[in-house]
Amino acid sequence: MRMSMTDLEPSRVEPEERVVILDFGSQYGHLIARRVRELGVYSVVLPHHAPLAEILRHRPRGVILSGGPASVYEPGAPQCDPGLWQAGVPVLGICYGMQLMVHQLGGRVDRADHREYGPATLEVEEPGRLLAGLGPRVDVWMSHGDRVDALPPGFTVLARTAGSPYAAVEGGDGRWLGVQFHPEVAHTPRGREILANFLYRVCGCKGGWSMAEFVERAVPALRRQLAGARALCALSGGVDSAVAAALVHRAIGPRLICVFVDTGLLREGEVEEVRSIFTGLGMDLRVVDARDRFLAALDGLADPEAKRKAVGETFIRVFEEEARRLEAQVGAIPFLVQGTTYPDVIESGGGAAATIKSHHNVGGLPADLEFQLVEPLRDLFKDEVREVGRRLGLPPAIVDRQPFPGPGLAIRMIGPVTAERLQRLRACDRIVREEIRRAGLEDRLWQAFAVLTGTPTVGVMGDRRTYGEAVAVRAVTSDDGMTADWARLPYEVLDRIARRLANEVEGVNRVVYDVTSKPPATIEWE
Incomplete structure (x- = not known):
């Protein structure tokens, strides 16, 4: 359709x-x-x-x-x-x-x-x-x-x-x-x-709006909208898509099939973690290996908007193909569930606001989409989404995890996306997250991650000249992701991160810390 x-x-x-x-x-x-x-x-x-x-x-x-x-x-x-x-x-x-x-x-x-x-x-x-x-x-x-x-x-x-x-x-x-x-x-x-x-x-309001009321109203509304049909859920493993999946699953049960795409743009160990969590919740989860396809779609692209839109369209095409493959097994699947939230819509130019960046699930959608979209969280902020997740009984490992962008590591590296750079960034990201967790700071931060800046830099290691790439570390505090302040990480934490990045990751010889709030910057670099 x-x-x-x-x-x-x-x-x-x-x-x-x-x-x-x-x-x-x-x-x-x-x-x-x-x-x-x-x-x-x-x-x-x-x-x-x-x-x-x-x-x-x-x-x-x-x-x-x-x-x-x-x-x-x-x-x-x-x-x-x-x-x-x-x-x-x-x-x-x-x-x-x-x-x-x-x-x-x-x-x-x-x-x-x-x-x-x-x-x-x-x-x-x-x-x-x-x-x-x-x-x-x-x-x-x-x-x-x-x-x-x-x-x-x-x-x-x-x-x-x-x-x-x-x-x-x-x-x-x-x-x-x-x-x-x-x-x-x-x-x-x-x-x-x-x-x-x-x-x-x-105004004479009486109050009463809450996430408990939202869930109570959303479940029957979703049952009416899907009207006995099956749906695919574009499951990324992040908070938003996970909560959307749980909400729709409560409404239609086994008629929901969750599809998790291994884009090759994910963090280290993420595929295994997502598979374990969601199968443990009793959901029908299918993992699709599309790593080569996403790399091909991103080949030669350096502009961040072009990368976002390439990821968005490739996502949709993979889901369309998976739906056609599943049709032979379970029948037609006309609906696609997404974890789109209100900040996604605002930053993609929704309403009267200017476009800041096109989120892959909003500005990156193709015009000839083969699904009817189901976006039950589209009007909610991140803190509201987390509360809905708690109401639905999702574990803290999902509800409290830091946001991860849909285009993944593709927008955490300035310039072209290659397999070699992805491997380097995955290692950098792991180190940053390990040290943040080791310091007991994970719950106090909105996000903490590494960025490949694309800036070549001269260094010296073992009395020899090196010519590597500068890595930026970004850590912010926020309530909803629309505004954010840079986190004042302890110097000893920054020191451990910088030493490990330079010593353990091939091709990294300089580390900088991003001390810019939002505004004027965005949280992600692209």
Whole structure:
């Protein structure tokens, strides 16, 4: 069965109580969605240009307008449907979202005399419902170059800062609220309370969204979607695909066949580990050896986007062929289960955000896909996915393992992918992971790995000149992978890693440590 991508509709699990977030191009608007969900209310992210009918289709208790990089007074600045202001739904504008609210309702926004970036103190004049219970002064985080200079008719000031006379405002009989600061970031310590006030005091939400509710709703939804059919699961061995497999397996049992492809781009011992874990869980697991095929697809490719898309298409073709081979045994298999998550979609250019990199399971999918996609985790963040896994009874060895990219080691080596370089990188990766585990740091890090930089470097070993390749070590801390900070590893750990890499891995004579956070970098180098 051949279908175009436009025919595919991933399954959604949406409870009755929802808040819609309109994305105005901020790469970090996802934090608003996470904070809302953490407060027990389901959130739906839509692009800023979503028509009012699409917004109201979700029957939102409230709407949040995100921040963004534009200025509302510039030609072509992103707008929301002006009908939103007559819809009777509470609206909270954050940073650009507040400025847009003011602009569309008749106020004035202009460039600020001084850009306000970093910590500021909110002086509360009239708390209203939004700032209730916070006291007269609140520490907040600012990041803006424009500011509100005049309020629309009927608006009042709730709070100000030294740089923003209208740092929090209210209008529309209390339904329209705006804040110039960012309550969603950790640098606004009481931002969670502000968002909770909007959700519960203004929107009248009752809460109740949780991963237990997600599982309860997802299983029958998957049964309806698959309607007695069989499905293949694109099992990578990582957290996301493992949880997706367990969720679908709970819904349809033995009608799910998990296919694990040995791409040759995996870490040392990974094939054996995955086989042991998933057969132990009672799942039908088929291992396909496609190492030569992936190397051939990557031959001569150095551009990271080209590598990602080559891996993505090869994955799909292997699954299609495996499905055809299995048809003779079990009948038609029209569905393909993937562990796609919300960060995959965001970074691949979903919504209003710019494309950062094409994830193999999103931007790397071919247009003539032969399956209907089943992506039960598409709207979840990594921490939510892990919680779903725990609810499904998956072992810590799966649920708590560090993320590993779908394209594997192909995007942890700068430049071309060869069998020799893969062997070198596998050895480097093993050493980094062994030393992190030895130091008891594995549970404190989001990811820790090695990168072949492709940079030749002169060294000296045994009084002889060497000309090898520099290896970078990357270790980060994060909550969801969308933002990350470089890990302050102890010097003795870095020393052991560097010594072992240079001494044990042929062709490595220099080791560097990546001390860049995300942003401005991404976690992976490609």
